[in-house]
Amino acid sequence: MNQNERKTVMRRMVLLIAVAALVMGLYALRLIFLQLVNSDEYKSQATNTTDYNFTVTAARGDIVDSTGKRIATTTTSYNVVLNKLQMGDEDLDSLLQRVVELFEKNGESWTDTLLISQPDAAGNYTFTARDDSSSDQRQLTTMKENLGLQQYATANDVMEMLVEKNDLQDLPLRWQRTLAGIHYEMELQAFSNVNNFVMAENVSDVTVATIKENSLSLPGVEIVQTSTRSYEQGDIVPAVLGRVGKITAEKWKVTDENGQVTYPLRDKGYNMNDVLGISGLESAYEDELRGKDGVETITRNSDGVIVNTQLTTVPEPGHTVQLTVNSDFQRAVNKALANNIDMINRTYNTGNMKAAAGAAVVIDVKNGGVLAASNYPSFDQNLYATQYDEYSADPSLPLFNRSLQGLYTPGSTFKPAVAVAALDSGLINQYSTVNCTGVYTYYRDYRPRCTQHGHSGNISVVDAIKWSCNIFFYDVGRRLTSDVYDAYAYKLGLAQRTGVEVSESLGRLTTKNDSNYNTSLDIQAAIGQGNTVVTPIQLATYAATLANNGVRYRTHFVKAILDTNTGEVIHETQPEVMDVVEDNGTTFALVRQGMKLVPSTITGKISSYPIAIACKTGTPQRSETYAPGKHYLNAMMIAYLPADDPEIAIGITVEYGGYGARTGDLVVDIANAYFAMKDGTLEVDPYVNPALSADPSDDTTGAADTTDTAGAAQDETQPEQGSAD
CATH class of the missing domain: 3.90.1310.10 (Penicillin-binding protein 2a (Domain 2))
Known part of the structure; x- marks a missing residue:
């Protein structure tokens, strides 16, 4: 290769290198432009997500x-x-x-x-x-x-x-x-x-x-x-x-x-x-x-x-x-209530009118926790959606929460409240007496009667509670006035909120502010008639307050809030005192003494129960009559036990149940279930969706009427022989 040819090759190589360098430079400039100048814009486009x-x-x-x-x-x-x-x-x-x-x-x-x-x-x-x-x-x-x-x-x-x-x-x-x-x-x-x-x-x-x-x-x-x-x-x-x-x-x-x-x-x-x-x-x-x-x-x-x-x-x-509720005990009380209503119908209510409904509430005396709140009839949560039409059409109202919403005239279960008021205010003492002649003669034109069941003549407050003497409470109530005994009844837990976490009826007492008030109502209210209506849970709260010597705890259903994952207690419900009736030294002792004697006047299991029970029956009249001057009756009961060291208190109502003494066996069945629960021997039927309900074939006319205010004021009907009202 001569000199000229070598020069030509060199020029071509330089030219190729220059072109290559130019291309590489352009790429470099483009990369610089992409990565440095507009890097944020292109990065955003590359990663744009929502x-x-x-x-x-x-x-x-x-x-x-x-x-x-x-x-x-x-x-x-x-x-x-x-x-x-x-x-x-x-x-x-x-x-x-x-x-x-x-x-x-x-x-x-x-x-x-x-x-x-x-x-x-x-x-x-x-x-x-x-x-x-x-x-x-x-x-x-x-x-x-x-x-x-x-x-x-x-x-x-x-x-x-x-x-x-x-x-x-x-x-x-x-x-x-x-x-x-x-x-x-x-x-x-x-x-x-x-x-x-x-x-x-x-x-x-x-x-x-x-x-x-x-x-x-x-x-x-x-x-x-x-x-x-x-x-x-x-x-x-x-x-x-x-x-x-x-x-x-x-x-x-x-x-x-x-x-x-x-x-x-x-x-x-x-x-x-x-x-x-x-x-x-x-x-x-x-x-x-x-x-x-x-x-x-x-x-x-x-x-x-x-x-x-x-x-x-x-x-x-x-x-x-x-909850404070024990499900086994609750189921036992459900069964006991149903059995008691069945017994009343088989033994006593043999006519067309049947005892088709009732309620029983059991409270822990020491803290106000509800151990059981039974309604009869009731319903099953698992069947609620599929059987709602049947439930709502049932005349016995299984969806109605009688324990908390039912309003009932208390009858003679109200008498201990009047006794507390009279003793605590000093109107009477343990020696005070009223002469029971069978007819209250204070008023010229109004003379209500007393059955004198087991008593007559001068009677003290203890015996008046034991025998449920109307004359004693007519006279004491008149002298005391409803203003005074109503105030005590409120403090004891009647016709006011018990404190439960869910909706409850308030009820009312027969006061002078009532538009229908008259003198006869004033003394009738002293024996739990008049226009007074209360709920079963109020009756149980009231019984617990009597058992606690005037200390009323807030009634409640919730025991604690727990962490679901660990079971740790986040919050525990503590006993809360809602009110106190100051005892003058003998007030509650005398009332409790009288209530402790009541079981001895009732035939059946309660009179011989080995553990002392304190109770008070009630037989309030309903507005309906089955004959001239003969009213249908509800069976009411308050109780607590053991009488000397109370643990539980009970409030009971049975619509059309007749005399309150008919619920005595129910109190015993509840007591047996409670003590069995305590010692671990309580046995109940396994749960199999048993939605309790009254037999629709029974004639339950009027059973849905849960406001049992009597029409005209009447003295309480003669109790059955061998029992208190």
């Missing part, structure tokens, strides 16, 4: 008895949920039709609260709201308001708006109604990218499997595991336990009298389709039972692809609420 948070419902806390046995708990169930984020571009109505067809094939129902029927042959619709249902009528009113329609709008008007609003015109009428209902429910639940729609609840295993198998053709249709309230012991204080239910429109959106709209539950962290306690302890302890919901976060990139799903906040279960 997080969507969904609630993971926490398990509701258990309700257990005093020994830890579950009464109410949560079980796993499965809901069908629509996730709009997961649906992508899928046509919603086409998807809904496929899901509905799947539901119909498997016999499932789906969420549809639209109170409109399927169309008739002519294509017309009708409202399905019941005229006698205030809930249905409120729901119908709210539906029209939500749709911006006038209240006179017809079902056809509503459907026309829904069809047009959701573009359903091209579908068959059947599908128009079906999808309109689902769309309406979606709107109520605020269905969106961040709020799933619960389309069906508690679906079968078959439906769960079918949806999972067809997941590719059902985008956005998910099976979500959730918790459902269940009752392992559905017969234990069902009326006190209460119910859970879905949030209603009225509770979710609250409008005050000024038109101001608030969302109190949303502000507390609830979702629109959540479940909460709506009555009883389930409602009273909602904050403790609810728990803290978790959060599931779904991350989607800018292309709509879901790139991550994770549980970012773990749900925390609600706390456990432990």
Whole structure:
């Protein structure tokens, strides 16, 4: 190669190197531009994602008895949920039709609260709201308001708006109604990218499997595991336990009298389709039972692809609420009450009128805790939903909580309160007597009588309680005045709140402020007649206060709040003194002495029970008569035992039960169950969903009347031979 050729090659190599260097320089400049100048912009484009948070419902806390046995708990169930984020571009109505067809094939129902029927042959619709249902009528009113329609709008008007609003015109009428209902429910639940729609609840295993198998053709249709309230012991204080239910429109959106709209539950962290306690302890302890919901976060990139799903906040279960009620003892008292009512009907009430209902409450004297609160008839929580129509139609009212809500004239069970008032105020002492001649002659035109059962002549307060002498309490009550003995009755626990955590009736005493007040009512009130009405739980509280020498504790159902995971006690209910009647030294000793003697006047097991029982019977008249001047009677009882060192107090009522002494054997059965519970020998029938109910074939005319105020004031009817009233 000559000199010229070498120079040509060199020039070409230099040129190639220069071109290569230029290209590399351009790449370098581009990299610098991408990585340094606009790095933030391109990084954002590369990692542009959106997080969507969904609630993971926490398990509701258990309700257990005093020994830890579950009464109410949560079980796993499965809901069908629509996730709009997961649906992508899928046509919603086409998807809904496929899901509905799947539901119909498997016999499932789906969420549809639209109170409109399927169309008739002519294509017309009708409202399905019941005229006698205030809930249905409120729901119908709210539906029209939500749709911006006038209240006179017809079902056809509503459907026309829904069809047009959701573009359903091209579908068959059947599908128009079906999808309109689902769309309406979606709107109520605020269905969106961040709020799933619960389309069906508690679906079968078959439906769960079918949806999972067809997941590719059902985008956005998910099976979500959730918790459902269940009752392992559905017969234990069902009326006190209460119910859970879905949030209603009225509770979710609250409008005050000024038109101001608030969302109190949303502000507390609830979702629109959540479940909460709506009555009883389930409602009273909602904050403790609810728990803290978790959060599931779904991350989607800018292309709509879901790139991550994770549980970012773990749900925390609600706390456990432990009751003072012992479920075995409660079941024993239930059985004893039912047996006592059966005995009364077989032995005494052989006519048309039967003792069809009653209540018995047992309280721990030392702290006010309720050990049992029985209603007869009662119901089973596990059958409530399926047998509600039967329960609500039963004339004996099994859904009615007689223990806390029933109002009854106390009859002679009121006499110890008058005795306490007279002794404590100094009107009488242990030596004071009243001459019982069988007729009270103080008034010229009103002369009530006394049966003089076991007594006559001068009688002291102890014997007046023992024999339930009306004349003694007429005279003492008149001189004392109702203003005074009413004040003591209130302090002892009658006609006022006992302090229980759930709703209870207040009752009333016969006062001079009563519009029907007259002199005869004043002395009738002293023997527990007049217009006085109290509840069985008040009677038990009152008996416990007498047993405690005038110290009244707050009556309560909840023993403690426990950590669900560890069982650790978070809060324990302490005895709380609500009131005290100061004893002058002999007041309660004398009253308790009289009550301790009452069992000796009653035939049956109570008169010979080896452990001393203090009690007072009552035989108040009902307003109904079975013959001129002959009133039907309720059987009432207060008791505590052991009489000398009281542990439990009892309040009993049996509607149409006749004389109070007829419940003496019931007191003994309760005592036997209590002592067996204490020593671990109590045996009860296993729970098998036994929803107690009166035999509908019995004639229970009038049994639903739980306000037993007598009409005209009357002296108490002659008790049966061999028993106190």
